[in-house]
Amino acid sequence: MKARRLIAILLVVCVMLTLASCGKKDKAASEMTVQIGPNPETLDPALNSAVDGGNMLITLFETLLIIDENNEVQPGQAESYTVSEDGLTWTFTMRDGLKWSDGSELNAKDFEYTMKRICDPDTAAPYGETVVGMIKGYPDADKLDVKASEDGKTLTIVLSYPCAYFDKIVAFGTMSPVQKATIETNGDTWATKPETYVCNGPYMISSWTPGERIVCTKNPNYKGGWDSEKIVTDTINFLLLEDSSAAYAAYTSGEAQMIKDVPTEEIPSLKKSTDGGDFYVDTILGTYYLNLNCKKEPFNNVNVRKALNLAIDRDYIANTIMQGTYTPAYNFVGPGVADAEGSFFDNAVKANGGETYISKDYEANKKAAKEALAEAGYPDGKGFPTITYSTNDSGYHVAVAEYLQQCYKEVLGITMNIDKVEWASFTPQRREGNYEMARNGWVMDYNDASNMIELLYSTNGNNDGKYNNPAFDKAIDDSKVADIPAHFSALHEAEKIMMADYANVPVAYYNDFWLQSSSLKGVWHSPYGYWYFQYGYVEEAPAK
Amino acid sequence: MLKYAVKRVAMGLLSIFIVATLTFFLMNMVPGGPFVAEKSISQEAQAALAAKYGLDKPIMQRYATYMTDFLKGDMGVSLRQRGRTVSGIIFSKFPVSARLAGIAVLIALLLGIPLGCLSAYNRGKLADNTIIVFTTCGIAIPSFISSVLLLYFFGSKLNILPTVGLNSLASYIMPVTALAIYPTAYITRLMRSSLLDVMGQDYIRTAKAKGLANFKIIFKHALRNAVLPVITYVGPMLAGLMTGSFVVEKIFTIPGLGREFVSSIVNRDYTMVMGTTIILATLIITANVIVDILYKVIDPRINLK
Numbered sequence: 001m002k003a004r005r006l007i008a009i010l011l012v013v014c015v016m017l018t019l020a021s022c023g024k025k026d027k028a029a030s031e032m033t034v035q036i037g038p039n040p041e042t043l044d045p046a047l048n049s050a051v052d053g054g055n056m057l058i059t060l061f062e063t064l065l066i067i068d069e070n071n072e073v074q075p076g077q078a079e080s081y082t083v084s085e086d087g088l089t090w091t092f093t094m095r096d097g098l099k100w101s102d103g104s105e106l107n108a109k110d111f112e113y114t115m116k117r118i119c120d121p122d123t124a125a126p127y128g129e130t131v132v133g134m135i136k137g138y139p140d141a142d143k144l145d146v147k148a149s150e151d152g153k154t155l156t157i158v159l160s161y162p163c164a165y166f167d168k169i170v171a172f173g174t175m176s177p178v179q180k181a182t183i184e185t186n187g188d189t190w191a192t193k194p195e196t197y198v199c200n201g202p203y204m205i206s207s208w209t210p211g212e213r214i215v216c217t218k219n220p221n222y223k224g225g226w227d228s229e230k231i232v233t234d235t236i237n238f239l240l241l242e243d244s245s246a247a248y249a250a251y252t253s254g255e256a257q258m259i260k261d262v263p264t265e266e267i268p269s270l271k272k273s274t275d276g277g278d279f280y281v282d283t284i285l286g287t288y289y290l291n292l293n294c295k296k297e298p299f300n301n302v303n304v305r306k307a308l309n310l311a312i313d314r315d316y317i318a319n320t321i322m323q324g325t326y327t328p329a330y331n332f333v334g335p336g337v338a339d340a341e342g343s344f345f346d347n348a349v350k351a352n353g354g355e356t357y358i359s360k361d362y363e364a365n366k367k368a369a370k371e372a373l374a375e376a377g378y379p380d381g382k383g384f385p386t387i388t389y390s391t392n393d394s395g396y397h398v399a400v401a402e403y404l405q406q407c408y409k410e411v412l413g414i415t416m417n418i419d420k421v422e423w424a425s426f427t428p429q430r431r432e433g434n435y436e437m438a439r440n441g442w443v444m445d446y447n448d449a450s451n452m453i454e455l456l457y458s459t460n461g462n463n464d465g466k467y468n469n470p471a472f473d474k475a476i477d478d479s480k481v482a483d484i485p486a487h488f489s490a491l492h493e494a495e496k497i498m499m500a501d502y503a504n505v506p507v508a509y510y511n512d513f514w515l516q517s518s519s520l521k522g523v524w525h526s527p528y529g530y531w532y533f534q535y536g537y538v539e540e541a542p543a544k
Numbered sequence: 545m546l547k548y549a550v551k552r553v554a555m556g557l558l559s560i561f562i563v564a565t566l567t568f569f570l571m572n573m574v575p576g577g578p579f580v581a582e583k584s585i586s587q588e589a590q591a592a593l594a595a596k597y598g599l600d601k602p603i604m605q606r607y608a609t610y611m612t613d614f615l616k617g618d619m620g621v622s623l624r625q626r627g628r629t630v631s632g633i634i635f636s637k638f639p640v641s642a643r644l645a646g647i648a649v650l651i652a653l654l655l656g657i658p659l660g661c662l663s664a665y666n667r668g669k670l671a672d673n674t675i676i677v678f679t680t681c682g683i684a685i686p687s688f689i690s691s692v693l694l695l696y697f698f699g700s701k702l703n704i705l706p707t708v709g710l711n712s713l714a715s716y717i718m719p720v721t722a723l724a725i726y727p728t729a730y731i732t733r734l735m736r737s738s739l740l741d742v743m744g745q746d747y748i749r750t751a752k753a754k755g756l757a758n759f760k761i762i763f764k765h766a767l768r769n770a771v772l773p774v775i776t777y778v779g780p781m782l783a784g785l786m787t788g789s790f791v792v793e794k795i796f797t798i799p800g801l802g803r804e805f806v807s808s809i810v811n812r813d814y815t816m817v818m819g820t821t822i823i824l825a826t827l828i829i830t831a832n833v834i835v836d837i838l839y840k841v842i843d844p845r846i847n848l849k
Contacts, residue, residue, distance in 0.1 A: 041624050041625055041626065042625070042626040042627070044626060044627070047626050049581050121588040121589055121591070121592040122592050122596065123592075124579075124585070124589040124590075124592045124593040124596065125589065126581060126585045126589065128586060128589055129586045129589075139586075139588055187627070188621075188626050188627035189627040189628070190627065191626070191627055192625075192627045192628050209709070209799050210625075210633075210636070210637075210799055211637070211793075211797070211798070211799035211800075211803060212708070212709045212797055212798070212799040213708070213709060213797075239708055239797065240797065241708070241797050242794050242797075242803070243794045243795050243797075245692055245695060245696075245795065246695065246707065246708070246794070246795050246796065246797055248700070249695045249696065249699040249700045249707045250699075250707050250708050250797075252700040252703075253699050253700055253703045253706075253707055254703065255706065255707055255708055256708075422576075422810075423810065424574075424575075424576030424577075424580055424810060424811065424812050425574075425575040425576040427576075427580045427581065428575065428576055428577070428580055429575070461585075461586065461587075
């Protein structure tokens, strides 16, 4: 009986506590709560390599240039910039009265320090080569040709080769300015504590409970490219949820107004935003593809690669297996990527006679795949060795692998084994070329097709397929010019070559999918996979 | 007694040393490394990182360095959570997990022991059968199921309990419940069987023959002996729970230590793997030593030699 009474008392206490916590919801200050990923490993701009970390950075920092809601490059901390005729010298003029979140002055010298820090091998910035690799003097930080004027008003950067997309590079999160004083005083720990985390963006961190939440408040010292009048929300709570059902519970209970990690099993029951619901699907600049190890038999045969490429039903993979959260990929570079004029994808299709490189007609593809395999010397798969497909086990990867296994057997008569590899072992194994066929994917860092196509350059660190075609390499070399139309035409040429070589198997284009309450306004999603929260606010429901 | 205690502590220290050594070499044998990412890092940056964290040195030298530093109380810096030290992470997260575990174990004891007694006392009756059914469910249902069910009903559907973090008293209810279900059920069953066993002993029969009230027999004579297995169980269980539950912490977004165990291994964060493993080993071994000594206190018949 005692136990029962105890339970009864406990229950009453619970209910009272709950009611008490419910009553406290009168908000004086405006806030919004969102979930974009788990606890970031680092928020040091130079060290971050994660998309969710990058998303935090664009909220907390502001680079020389920023990317607006129309994906146009706009002035950020720099009010203007000029480029020399040879495309090598970029001069940025800073805004007046710029400040760090701690109130101290910020100028071009801070950007000089930042870029040299990224270049320094001791910093070990994962994106170092991507963002400062084209600056003259790289990889020697002391010789890096970045100079701030004595008064800190202008920043001059000299490149070693013309880089048509350098404006997008300086808008990349890694290039966010960092304060020398706090780094020199606090070392690596500067980016782990709100007190020492000095930033310059619209928001700053006011508390960080690792593994639970990061609370950001409006930066009173902010000045830059975003319209201060539109930054209205006082507090943004970033919930650091790892589990998609936890994220979903936070969303359905009203605790969060937006979540990125939607449980895949819930997707069929969610109402799409296009039908007036709260489930959004939007393009990001990325491609899910399969690597074929071009150095190994039988993948060094172009007809084998062609057969493996054409035998699969991309529409079925993207829309059925991946529940429409991906878009079927028939070219390597997907929609949303910019060209000199218009979209790179549209122009590639136009140049290819109105067709994607891989036809959308699956029946015709199947036939062509069989013919290609026969031409390679394996009619109906006879004599073809058993191949192994390596993948890590997360998301839809294993489901896709099982589809490939079945499809290759039915269409080509090929036996394929699946090798599930744990994540931390998978990437190094693939990079070393220690596989036959493997899952791969790339989300672009900046909106220039080179970022995707260069993955196949013979010496690129991410050329996991070990593809090597001198004509392709030449086209990439030719793209490194200041002349924008010439840059893009070389890239189109490169894509054409690699698609004709069936260098890899594009499967689907990445999308982001998320849940967003209709009360959350002013937030937009960019094709880089970022949500821009600076103008976001929660519209209170009208009183009943 | 003192000699025994010293011997046990010395054995404990040796066990911790063996665990640490084995973990060090095993984790280095696993393929992959801490600086693996989908996008490749340049050779220079990789070399700089390896040099910075001493990973470029031969394994025996690294082992010697780690052990010497560890004896000086330095567990190193996390290789993945840049700028954070292993001891800093452990000491900021351990109290959270320990607090949850403490409450859960307290509840398990407060519910489990009386329920076990009730069940044994009413052996074969409705109350006993009901308790057995519930405890069987409690043992059989893994915490990832119970956590998700709690989250779904109380967090999502009824929307009466907060789902994220530990920021109010109410937010403790779901994670503590999820953590306490299994130990409560286990203690109940343990208590029941142990009490039934004791109730069959001669001295209880004597007590009954003397005409003592049932209530008195159980609480005065039987319980003290019957509770011994529970104590044996509670020590290591508390140690295990104190280092956090991966599942419960992940689902309820609790900034505890449990998640660090798994993520440090997945991330090949070598120093974190060592730190968390040594902490867990130390806690479990300490709990066992304490339990052994407590035995003597509760049951003077036990001879510790």
